[in-house]
Amino acid sequence: MENKTNSSVPxxxxxxxxxxxxxxxxxxxxIIQAGELIAKxxxxxxxxxxxxxxxxxxxxxxxxxxxADQIVAFAKSNGMKMRGHTLVxxxxxxxxxxxEADGSPVSRERLYERLKSHIDTVVKRYKGDIxxxxxxxxxxxxxxxxxxxxxxxxDIAGPGFIAKAFEFAHEADPKAQLFYNDYNESxxxxxxxxxxxxxxxxEQGVPVHGIGxxxxxxxxxxxxxxxRAAIEKxxxxxxxxxxxxxxxxxxxxxxxRTDLVHPTEEMLELQEKRYEQxxxxxxxxxxxxxxxxxxxxxxxxxxxxxxPIRGRKNWxxxxxxxxxxxxxxxxVVK
Ligand code: HAH
Numbered sequence: 001m002e003n004k005t006n007s008s009v010p011x012x013x014x015x016x017x018x019x020x021x022x023x024x025x026x027x028x029x030x031i032i033q034a035g036e037l038i039a040k041x042x043x044x045x046x047x048x049x050x051x052x053x054x055x056x057x058x059x060x061x062x063x064x065x066x067x068a069d070q071i072v073a074f075a076k077s078n079g080m081k082m083r084g085h086t087l088v089x090x091x092x093x094x095x096x097x098x099x100e101a102d103g104s105p106v107s108r109e110r111l112y113e114r115l116k117s118h119i120d121t122v123v124k125r126y127k128g129d130i131x132x133x134x135x136x137x138x139x140x141x142x143x144x145x146x147x148x149x150x151x152x153x154x155d156i157a158g159p160g161f162i163a164k165a166f167e168f169a170h171e172a173d174p175k176a177q178l179f180y181n182d183y184n185e186s187x188x189x190x191x192x193x194x195x196x197x198x199x200x201x202x203e204q205g206v207p208v209h210g211i212g213x214x215x216x217x218x219x220x221x222x223x224x225x226x227x228r229a230a231i232e233k234x235x236x237x238x239x240x241x242x243x244x245x246x247x248x249x250x251x252x253x254x255x256x257r258t259d260l261v262h263p264t265e266e267m268l269e270l271q272e273k274r275y276e277q278x279x280x281x282x283x284x285x286x287x288x289x290x291x292x293x294x295x296x297x298x299x300x301x302x303x304x305x306x307x308p309i310r311g312r313k314n315w316x317x318x319x320x321x322x323x324x325x326x327x328x329x330x331x332v333v334k
Contacts, residue, residue, distance in 0.1 A: 009325055012041035012318065015333035019286035021081060023293030025245065028067050031074050034297045037323045044081040046244070046293055047071045048303070051084055052092040057118055060096055065125065072129050083244070083293065084126060084133040086181065087119050088165045090151035091138075098152045111157050116168045123172035132291075134181040134212055134244065135169045136162050140193045142184055147193045162197070163206045170207035181212030181244055186222040186230040195233050202237060211237070212244035216295065217278075219270045220252050224281055231281075235288040243282070245295040247316035248274055248328075249304055256309060263315040268327060275318065276331040298323045 013022040023044035030038070030048075038045065049055055050067040057063055075082040097114060098106055106114070123133065139162060141149050148154055153161050169178050180198050184190045194211070201208050211234045234241055250267045251257070263271075282289055296302040298319035305313055315321075318329040 010333055012329070012333060013043040016292070019283050020242075020289050021291040021293075023081075023083065023291055024297040025085075025293065025295045026071060026074070026297065028070060030297055030301050031071065033300065034323060035074070037319060038297050039078040039080070041319075042080065042294075042297065044083060044291055044293060045071065045075050046083040046085045048085075048295070049092065051122065052086060052089065053097065053118065054092045054094045056122060057097075058094055060114070063121060068126075072126060076129065081291075082126075082130045083242075083291075084123070084130040084176075085244075086134040086137040087122065087169060088115070088135065088139075088153065088161065089137040090149060090153065093152075098156060106156060108157055111153075112161075112164060115157070115161060115164060119165060119168040120172045123169050123176065127173045127176075130173075130176065132177040132179060132210070132242070133169055133173075135165050135178045135208075137181045138183065140182055140190060140197060142187075142190060147197060163201055163204060166201065166206045166208055177209045177240065178207055179210040179212040179242065179244070180208055181214060183214040183216050183245070185211075185213040185215070185234075186226045188226060188229065191226075191230045191233060195237070198234075198237060198239070202239075208239065210240035210242060210290075212242050214245040214295075215243040216245055216247055216249070218249040218252060219267065219274050224277055227278075228281060228285075231285050231288065235285070240290050241285070241288045242290055243292040246292055247295045247302065247304060248278070249314055249316050251312075251314065258309060258312045261313065267315070271315075272327040272331045275328040279332040294318070299326075 016022050021044045022042050024038050024042040025046045025048040027048045047068055050071055056065055072082055100106055139149050140147055148159055166178050182194055198208055248271055250263055296317055299315040299317050300321040302314055302316055304316055318326055320326050
């Protein structure tokens, strides 16, 4: 391929100026390793882990905001927007949250007090800096008719914790856009469960403003028709949509190979075609979609190197391990 100097590589987000913002998930490590790339190509960021419950609120009386603050400062100094991720989730919470000091399960009332005080503290701290929050993450089941995922939140608080989280976030920052965020969002059965949950929240007057489609996708799935149907169904609620965690894994769901140290030529070609089709589709719906955030910045670091198989390399991004644009980049900016 033709060798491009750095300055002749167009900015990714500028290629989408007429359509939507382009974001990246960052962490303290990638800000150092890839800060220049991130500042050039993305006009929005999300903290990958640093605003999650366990990261900012390790004990009842302690908040640890150093890393989150650094990431917000990075966004500000580079003129980027900032999304908040995430206030209520079943993972990366802390033991103390669901327990009394003596280790017994916390009461429902106490859990609601803790929920309110957590959301109030975190959302107010970043008022004016964070324009959109993933308020509730992944409460819908992947399989089965029961819509809500079993969790300590559900066990102790009952299903009302979902609406309350949005209400508390809205009180803390009435200007912030509040999102329900989930994965496998394009699977027709899960899509309908997500749709029904959000529809019923809206009918109760709960302040939900958008749906985050995580978009942890692969070369092979989901199909474009399922993605289109999901976008149309969610948009029919009259809400804003964002892709919040986009990546395109090289591996099928059931492909457990761990031997590759480089992507094959075939993988790279399939990925170029896939990214081109995906962004063509997303541009078609740019009236509904405000932002597309990748769950990473370049192939040197991605959470998929440890998921679903610890230590298995993956190459899901538009930039390679040396931070150079891949063929997929040129297909989407064209
Ligand atoms: C996302 N879950 C989370 O929203 C994000 O916070 C995390 O950093 C990575 C991915 C996706 C997911 C998962 O964690 C487990 C099973 C399926 C999907």
